[in-house]
Amino acid sequence: MPFTMDYIKMPDGALLAMRKWEKSNNFDKIILALHGLGVDGKGYGILSDGLTGKNLIISVDLRGHGDSDGIPGDIPKYWQYIDDINYVIKNIRHNYNNIPLYLLGESIGSICALNCSINKSNNVNGLILLAPALKTYIKPRIDDLIDLFKSYFFNSNLNIDSRYYKNQLKAKDDFCINCITPKFILNLWAMITRAYYVSFRYIKTPILILQGKKDNIVKLDAVINFYKKIRYNDKEIDILENGTHSLLANTVTQKESIIYIDKWMKKH
Template identity: 25%
Template sequence: METITLPLKYKDTPIYCWYVPPPIIKGIVILVHGFGEHSGRYFPNVVPTFLKANMAVISYDNIGHGNSGGKRGDCPSYGALLELLHLVVVKGKALVPNTPIFLYGHSMGGNLVLNYALRSKVDLKGVIATSPYLKLAFQPPKWKMVLGKAMLGLFPHITLASGLSPTGISRIPEEVEHYRQDPLVHDRVSPMYSFPVMDAGQWAIDHASQLKTETLLLHGTGDKIIDYKGTESFHNKASVTTLELLEGGYHELHNDLCRKEVLLIISTWLKKKRL
C-alpha cells in the first residue's frame, strides 16, 4: 500500500493530507475521521476495503487533530471545517480528473460529510456516513450546557477534557486499549468545536429532505456516544438514503465485533454504483 503525502494548508495551518491509489482507479473516496482521533486509524480496515473496490482514498487530519496544526481540540469555526473539506475535495478532483467522488465520514466526520453534501454544489457520486454525529446519545447536565454556551461567547477557544469514556468505541477490549495508547488521540474540546457541531447535526436532520446525493447510513443500536435515533430521523426525512442498523453495535463499527458485516455492507453498496 503506497501512501503519498499531499501538500495542504488551511490558511496558515498546515494540514496532514495523504493519498493511497489502487492499481486501477474507478472512483475517489474523501475520508473524514471523527473527533479526537486521526486519519491513520482507518488504515487497518476501512482503507483496504475501498482499495479492493478500485477506489483511491484521500484523507487528512482535521484542524487540531493528529499530525495537522492547530490547538488540540479547537478550530476557527464550523465553517472552517467545511472549507477544509472542500479544499480536499478540490485536491482530489485535480489529482484524478473526471473520476466519481465519494465522501466517507465517521462520527464528527459523518456530520461534516452530510452537511457538505447538503450545502455544497459539488457533484458527488455518493456519501457514506457511519455513526454520524447528529445527536448525542446522552443528555449533558443543564448547568454544563449553560456554562458551555456562555464560554462559547466569552472564551470560545478554551479547551477542556471531553469526559467521554473510550470504552464506548468498541466491544473489543484490544481496540479500546489501542485507542487509549495512541499518542495522536486526544480528549480535548473547545466550545467552538463542540456546540457548532451539535447545531450542525440538528440542522442536517431538519434539512435532510433536501439531500440529493445517494447516501449510505450505518449506525449501531448500542452506540453510547451518538444516538442512532438521530440517524434514523435523518433517514426518515430523506429520500435518497439507505439505512443499516447494526444490532448492539458500538460507536466505531469498523473497529467493533460487527466490522466484517459493516465492511461488506459498504462494499456491496459501492458495487451497486457500478464502479
Template identity: 25%
Template sequence: MPQPFDRTTGASHMPYMKTQDFSMYYETIGTGPPVLLIHGLGSDHRGWEYQENDLKQHFRLVVPDLRGHGQSEGGFTDFIPAHQFAEDLDHLLTHLHLDRVRVVGHSLGGIVAQQFVLDFPHRVEKLVLVDTTPKVTEEIADVVLGWREAQLEGGNEAYFWATVRSGFTPQWVKNNPDIVNHLKERAADIKIEGVVAAGLGLAVTDLVDRLQEISAPTLILHGDRDGIINIKMGRLINKGIKGSSLHVFKRCGHSPTVEKRAEFNRALISYLKD
C-alpha cells in the same frame, strides 16, 4: 478478519495541503474511483485502518486529518463550525484535482459529510453515513461532556476509557483486549483542544430540516447498541433523505468500523462499487 493497515509500507502519498491558516495532513492509498474517508471526533486518518486494506483493492482512498485533529497543524482556536470542515475538504479535493468523490463519514465525520454534500452537492457521487446524526441532541452532548470531564480529571487515558464505555459493547471489549490496547495506544496523542473546538462547533449544528435537500444516493450504517449516537438518529436520517437505505449492525456499538469490521467492509464495498 480485516487487519489494521500498515502505514509504514502502504500509504502512497502522505503530504500536507497548506491553506492560509492551517496545514491539512492527508494520505492517498490505492487506485480506482476516489473515496473520501472522514474520521470521527478525537480520531484521525487512522480511524479507517481496519477498512483500508480491503478498500484500497477497489478505490483510491483520500484520508485526511480534520482541522484540529491528528497531524493537521493550526487553524483553530476555540470553535470549529461544520461548514469550516466542509470547506477544508472542498479545498483538498481541488488540491488533488478531484471533481467528484464517494464520501464516507463516521460520527463527527458523518456530520461533516452531511454539511459537505449540502454545501458542495456537485462534489458527491455517493454518500455513506456511519453512526452519525444531523444534530447534537442533549443526550449526545451529555456523553461528550462526560468524556471532557474524565479528561480533565485523569488525562487522555481517562478520556479514552470514557469513550470505550460509551462507544463499544461490553462483551466486545471483554473479548478483544489486544484491539482495545491498540486503540488506547493510538489515542495517547489526542489533541483535546481540537476535540473541544469541534464539539463546540457541532453543538450549534442542526441539519434536520435540510436532510430533504440531499439528493446523492445515500447509505446509512449504524450499530443498534450505539451508546453515543442512538440508532434513532440513523433512522431520522433515513427518513429525511429520500431514497436512502439503512443497514443496522446487530449487537454493535458506535464503531462498526472496528466491532463489525468484516461485515462493515463488505457492506461498504458493495455499496460503493454498485
C-alpha cells in the same frame, strides 16, 4: 496496505495531513474518508484492503487532529471543519476531474460529510455514513452550559476540561482532545443541528447509512428517523446487531461493515 502521506495547505496557511491508499494508477472511484472526533485518519487502509473495486482511498486529518495543524479542541472560526473539507474536495476535483467522488464519514465525520453535501459545487457522487452523530447520549454539565453562556454573550475566553466527556464517550488513550473551548462546542452543535434538521432536504445523491444497535453514543432512533426523512429515493440503511460506535475499528463488525460498503459501491 501502506499509505503515502502529503499535506494540503489551507487558505489561511494551515497544513492538513492527507493519506492515500492506492492499489494501482487505474482507479475509477475515489473515497474521501472523514474520521470522528479526537482521532485521525490513519486507519482507513482497511478500506483499501477490504473493498474489491478499483478505488483510491484518501483520508484527511481534521484541523487540530492527528498530523494536521491546529489546536485540539479549538477552531479559529465557526464552520472551520466544513470550510476545510470543502477546500479539500475542490483540490481533489482539480486533480482528478472526471473520477466519481464519495464521502465516507464516521461519527462527527458523517456530520461533516452531510454539511459538505449541501454545497452543490462539491458535486459528490455518494455518501457513506457510519454511526452518524445526529443525536447522542452525551449530557452536558450545568457548569459547562454556564461557561458557554458567558463565552457567547461576554466574549470570555474559557476552556472546558474534556475528561468528563471522554468518559461518556468511553474514549481510548488516542483521543487527542484534553481541553475544549466554548466556540468549539457551539460549532459542533451548529454542525449537528444543520445536519439533522436541514441536510436531508438537500441530499441529491445515493446514500448508505450503517448504524450499530449497541452504539452507546449515537441514538439509533434518531438515525432511523433521519433516514426516513431523506427524500432522495436511492437510499439504504443497515443496522448491525452487534455494532458499537466504531464499526470499522470493532473486529466484530469490521468485516460486515466493509461487505455492506463494498456491495453498495459496486452498485454505484
